[in-house]
Amino acid sequence: MNTKVQPSGLSALVSSPKFSNFILFCVFLNAIIIGMQTYPAINVTYASLFNKLDIVFLGVFTIEVILKIFVYRKNYFKDGWNIFDFIVVAASIAFLQSEFVSVLRILRVLRVLKTISSIRSLRRIITSLFMAVPTIGSISLLMVIVFYIYGVVGSTFFAELSPVYFGDLSASLVTLFQIATFDDWANIYRPIAESSPLSLIYFVTFIFIAVFVMLNLVVGEIVNNASNIPSDVVEDIAEIEKDVHDIRGVVLEVQQLKSEIMELKLLLMEESQQHKKSS
Incomplete structure (x- = not known):
């Protein structure tokens, strides 16, 4: 009788807020320790302690995976986050004594992403972002067309004035991407403007279309999807x-x-x- 009630008790334990908070605490603490290991002086002084804590955290994460697999059975692998945790823990155990431990520590830092599923506001943003992916793809295609047109126009009119930035199509596209990020775009524009005053129209229209219009389209689509998500469902x-x-x-x-x-x-x-x- 007791042996068959046991899975119910484990299910309550695994799904309890205290268990989730404890795992999140370990995730954050593990991330902080891995960050401290990037400082050579601290890492040399506390190398032994850090290595022991790594094993402790790995043990905690391994027990978490085992308990969830025992409770959820096949349903455990239907969740993408569970698959991610399983891969990280399994790889950490398999390559524990290998030269790839540093890379696996970085993978364990990615477990901080689990906080997204625990914070409702972040979960809402991520959900709206995935809902906006098809529209963002269309906006990206439109942006590629705009970049291509302005790249051809720029290499046609400004190749002689600024061969470094507009010497050919590839150079023009890289320059336009730099302008779109506002990275020192004024120093690109001023030398060209001295010889071609009409270049002002080219730069202003590109910045307006590529930056303000396209960016607002993306943000507007994400906000629109976020407002369409039923709040009661998300919460x-x-x-x-x-x-x-x-x-x-x-x-x-x-x-x-x-x-x-x-x-x-x-x-x-x-x-x-x-x-x-x-x-």
Whole structure:
């Protein structure tokens, strides 16, 4: 009886806020320690302590993965974050004594991304961002067309005035990308403007279209998707997941009751048959 109730207890433990907060605390602490290891003086002084803590954190993350696999079974690998955790932990254990430990420490830092699924506002932003991917793709295609047109125009009119920046199409595209990021674009514009006053139209229109219009389109699409996400759905994701975990435990108990009822039925049938024979 106790052995079949045990998965329900583990499910409650794994889905409990205290367990999640403890794992997040370990993730943040592990990230801080890995960051401290980038300072040579600190790393040399506390190298032994850092190595021991790395093993402790790896043990904690391994236990987390084992518990979740035991509770969720096949459903564990249906979550992308769980797959990411499993790969990082498995690789950390497989290459624990190899020269790739430093790379795996960086991978463990990426576990900080798990905080996104725990913070509702971040979860809402990420959801709206993924919803905007198709529209952002169309905006990106439009931006490529704008860059190409302005690149050809720039290399046609300004190749002789500024061969470094507009000598050919590839150089023009790199220059336009630099202008779009506002990286020292004024020093690119001023020498050309001295010889070609009409270049002002070229630079102003490109900055207006490529930066202000396109950027606002992307931001507007993300904000629009964020406003379309039902707030109650986003806010209740964690509670729904907890309810699902509780339901799984109840299902296990119901299955156990069914098996016990079947056993009672068989016993009653045997008793009734024996009673008929004796009578």
